[in-house]
Amino acid sequence: MSNLISSLRSVAVTRYVTPLREGGSLPAIAEADDGFLYVLKFRGAGQGVKSLIAELIGGEVARALGLRVPEIVFAGLDAAFGRSEPDEEIQDLLKASVGLNLGLHYLQGAITFDPVVNRVEEWTASQVVWLDCLLTNVDRTARNTNMLVWNKELWLIDHGAALYFHHSWDNWEEQALRPFVQVKDHVLLPRATQLGAVDSAFRSVLTPPVIEGIVGLLPDEWLSDSPANVSWGLSPDGIRAVYAQFLINRVANSTIFVNEALHARKAII
Known part of the structure; x- marks a missing residue:
């Protein structure tokens, strides 16, 4: 168990892959500019940034205690992102989420x-x-x-x-x-x-x-x-x-x- 708290990496979202229709938050799998896939949590969904704050604090507390949590990153969403998305619900979500969102490294095959x-x-x-x-x-x-x-x-x-x-x-x-x-x-x-x-x-x-x-x-x-x-x-x-x-x-x-x-x-x- 480590007491060292490092800063989170920041990535830019480059591709919306697929929604994960779980509850009302509508997270998604997305690709970032580092080439990795992330489960993206949107600031424009559900409880907004409060859920992102809880996600970050909860995940990093768990990590400090030695429990396994996927890497958490800050995920930037550009205003132009998602304009071609045909699903209106998703497009509205992306528009409401421009700025800093949260991503968790996607555990392929989990x-x-x-x-x-x-x-x-x-x-x-x-x-x-x-x-x-x-x-x-x-x-x-x-x-x-x-x-x-x-x-x-x-x-x-x-x-x-x-x-x-x-x-x-x-x-x-x-x-x-x-x-x-x-x-x-x-x-x-x-x-x-x-x-x-x-x-x-x-x-x-x-x-x-x-x-x-x-x-x-x-x-x-x-x-x-x-x-x-x-x-x-x-x-x-x-x-x-x-x-x-x-x-x-x-x-x-x-x-x-x-x-x-x-x-x-x-x-x-």
Whole structure:
């Protein structure tokens, strides 16, 4: 596990390959100027830049903890891109997404994790459950696991539904200390037998400087329309400080969400 936070690469999207019609966000496979394919998450879709912020923070926190996440890149979309796209819905999405978007390296040949078929070690299951309790990620259920198996290894994807406090920003300090009751629906909870040991290990990794380094990756461009900017007049640095403190407070008080997970697990086994 590494505490070093590096900057993200930036690429320019050159070709729209195919949509991935999952939910209402309409991500797509796209090619960039580095020759690689990416799963592109659009700023003009669904919850807009909030889902990109959650995706970036969630993915990079997972990576800092030693979990496998596809490389995340900033993906620039030019105003001229997609003008020839015949699908009006996609064309509207591309027009609304001009500027900085987010891409995850496309794992060619990966299969969706199936809890009936694929078995996860108890340590790994405990790590993923702890991560999602920290991030308040509601989207890792049996119905929608948001995990892939690639080269016989487990990879985590799609953290856009995490950090749901930032949809309103009301009482964020209080929200940072709340248990994560939705853990009862987590697909890996039955296998998460080592939450206490994981808690000890992960708290030592996610120090305030590591968290601040991850949050510092957020570009100003994504923060200008935040409710914290519009309602409170916070600068981009001020908004980053709130994200960082939210996570720092949750790590410092992780016993709250770990106990909730232990209680939820006891109820289902």
